[in-house]
Amino acid sequence: MGPMDETPWLDDAEQRAWRRTAAVMTLLPAALDAQLQRDAGLTQFSYLTLAMLSETPGRTLPMSALAATVNSSLSRLSHVVARLEQQGWVTREPSPESGRVTVARLTDAGMEKVRETAPGHAAEVRRLIFDALDDEGVASLACVTAAILGRLDPAGGMRANPLSREAHPVDDRPATG
Amino acid sequence: MGPMDETPWLDDAEQRAWRRTAAVMTLLPAALDAQLQRDAGLTQFSYLTLAMLSETPGRTLPMSALAATVNSSLSRLSHVVARLEQQGWVTREPSPESGRVTVARLTDAGMEKVRETAPGHAAEVRRLIFDALDDEGVASLACVTAAILGRLDPAGGMRANPLSREAHPVDDRPATG
DNA sequence: CCATGTTACTTGATGCTTCAACCCACAGCC
DNA sequence: GGCTGTGGGTTGAAGCATCAAGTAACATGG
Numbered sequence: 001m002g003p004m005d006e007t008p009w010l011d012d013a014e015q016r017a018w019r020r021t022a023a024v025m026t027l028l029p030a031a032l033d034a035q036l037q038r039d040a041g042l043t044q045f046s047y048l049t050l051a052m053l054s055e056t057p058g059r060t061l062p063m064s065a066l067a068a069t070v071n072s073s074l075s076r077l078s079h080v081v082a083r084l085e086q087q088g089w090v091t092r093e094p095s096p097e098s099g100r101v102t103v104a105r106l107t108d109a110g111m112e113k114v115r116e117t118a119p120g121h122a123a124e125v126r127r128l129i130f131d132a133l134d135d136e137g138v139a140s141l142a143c144v145t146a147a148i149l150g151r152l153d154p155a156g157g158m159r160a161n162p163l164s165r166e167a168h169p170v171d172d173r174p175a176t177g
Numbered sequence: 178m179g180p181m182d183e184t185p186w187l188d189d190a191e192q193r194a195w196r197r198t199a200a201v202m203t204l205l206p207a208a209l210d211a212q213l214q215r216d217a218g219l220t221q222f223s224y225l226t227l228a229m230l231s232e233t234p235g236r237t238l239p240m241s242a243l244a245a246t247v248n249s250s251l252s253r254l255s256h257v258v259a260r261l262e263q264q265g266w267v268t269r270e271p272s273p274e275s276g277r278v279t280v281a282r283l284t285d286a287g288m289e290k291v292r293e294t295a296p297g298h299a300a301e302v303r304r305l306i307f308d309a310l311d312d313e314g315v316a317s318l319a320c321v322t323a324a325i326l327g328r329l330d331p332a333g334g335m336r337a338n339p340l341s342r343e344a345h346p347v348d349d350r351p352a353t354g
Numbered sequence: 355c356c357a358t359g360t361t362a363c364t365t366g367a368t369g370c371t372t373c374a375a376c377c378c379a380c381a382g383c384c
Numbered sequence: 385g386g387c388t389g390t391g392g393g394t395t396g397a398a399g400c401a402t403c404a405a406g407t408a409a410c411a412t413g414g
Contacts, residue, residue: 009299014307017315020322021306022225025206026248027329043370048199064392071203076371078394083370100379100392122186129198130191132324138194140317145197147309152204220400241362253401255364260400277362277409357414365406376395383387 028128035124040117045070046080047117050089053106054114060105062095071153089113205305212301217294222247223257224294227266230283231291237282239272248330266290 010018029044036042042050052069053059061069067077081104084090089110095101106114133141187195206221213219219227229246230236238246244254258281261267266287272278283291307315 010303010307013312013315013319014303017319017322018302018306020319020326023248024322024325024329025202028325029202031329045370062392063394071200073372074393075373075395079370079372082394098379098392102393125195126187126191128328129195129325130187132328133321135190137321137324138190141321142190142194142197144310144314144318144321145194145201147314148201148205148306149197151305151309152201152208222400239362250402251363252365252403256400256402259364275362275409279363355414358412360409360411362409363407366404368401368403370399370401372399373397374395375397377393379390379392381388381390383389384385 031128032121032124036117036121039120040113042113042117043080045072045076046084047114047121049077049080049084050106050110050114051118053090053104054111059111060103062101062103063092064101066104084110208305209298209301213294213298216297217290219290219294220257222249222253223261224291224298226254226257226261227283227287227291228295230267230281231288236288237280239278239280240269241278243281261287 009015033044036044036047040047048070049066052066053061063074063077063081066081067074070077072080081090081092085092089107091105091107092102093105095103129141130138186192210221213221213224217224225247226243229243230238240251240254240258243258244251247254249257258267258269262269266284268282268284269279270282272280306318310318
């Protein structure tokens with residue numbers, strides 16, 4: 001039923017790896033969302049949005065740039081920022097530099113929210129992921145995810161835009177001074 | 178601001194690994210969903226549901242058992258199976274063995290749907306994951322995901338129920354005769 | 355054989371994500 | 385200065401997930 005009779009399916013090792021990966025992709029986000037929802041009333045995505053703003057000098061970013069850093073569509077971000085704005089954690093203002101960009105700004109209340117929320121979230125990430133891995137495991141994870149990311153987002157891994165991982169490479173902890 | 182001053186945050190290596198993992202968890206499901214949606218009008222989750230049924234002898238499973246194999250809540254599964262039933266790919270019938278279990282059965286049309294869909298999906302999984310990894314990478318991935326799964330689903334990794342990975346260990350390709 | 359509890363499953367409401375359509379600002383061209 | 389195109393952002397509707405509540409079948413103790 002197609003021109004793919006050469007490398008069909010997956011061998012046993014791949015199959016095993018894939019099933020586990022699929023299970024992790026199902027269960028891990030659910031677990032992290034559960035913690036954030038319970039303790040902070042936030043989605044993983046909305047927390048990430050706040051956290052990324054909190055790490056940015058000036059605590060402001062154009063919507064497009066923010067969308068790129070949190071790997072989302074502009075539409076999704078727009079909806080989410082609208083909700084965050086209603087909560088008083090973010091404001092939106094037209095950019096002085098260009099009439100068509102909107103910059104999102106983290107308010108003081110938003111900063112405070114991130115400060116409150118970050119420790120619990122980091123603890124959960126540690127508990128679910130890093131407590132299960134030794135140093136070699138952490139290295140493996142970094143290596144494998146980097147390889148996969150390269151295929152998922154060929155531009156993202158190597159891009160030269162002003163907000164890429166190259167420009168301000170993963171400098172500090174989520175939302176810490 | 179809390180009693181967690183002992184193992185706070187994440188160190189640099191962990192931070193790097195976590196950011197990449199988070200990005201993969203965002204982008205990879207989106208990419209796989211996109212392929213399935215485009216080529217088959219299915220969600221990753223609804224495809225998985227059909228595929229798991231297709232691999233079961235008799236092509237039937239109680240809802241609870243099916244929910245366990247696809248790592249979902251019964252509620253979610255119930256909604257999804259309702260949609261699959263409307264499409265004619267699955268039917269639901271009360272179990273003869275117990276008045277309170279419902280068994281889901283994959284119809285011939287459903288089986289055909291899986292046969293049509295599986296190759297393209299497998300190809301995408303291969304393209305996005307395994308083409309990026311050598312044998313050692315695959316081994317790392319299996320190992321790391323197994324460790325994480327152990328924390329996420331302590332019962333799931335070791336359970337002895339009739340549908341666990343131990344009982345019919347990843348025998349064949351997704352939905353192939 | 356009725357009361358209580360538990361298991362298996364369904365339903366409805368609510369909220370988030372996605373998709374397509376849209377508006378506005380600016381650039382290039384004539 | 386109008387015409388067209390593209391990039392940045394927003395909006396509304398539709399689909400899917402999640403949560404809380406509900407029903408029905410069985411078990412257990414009185």
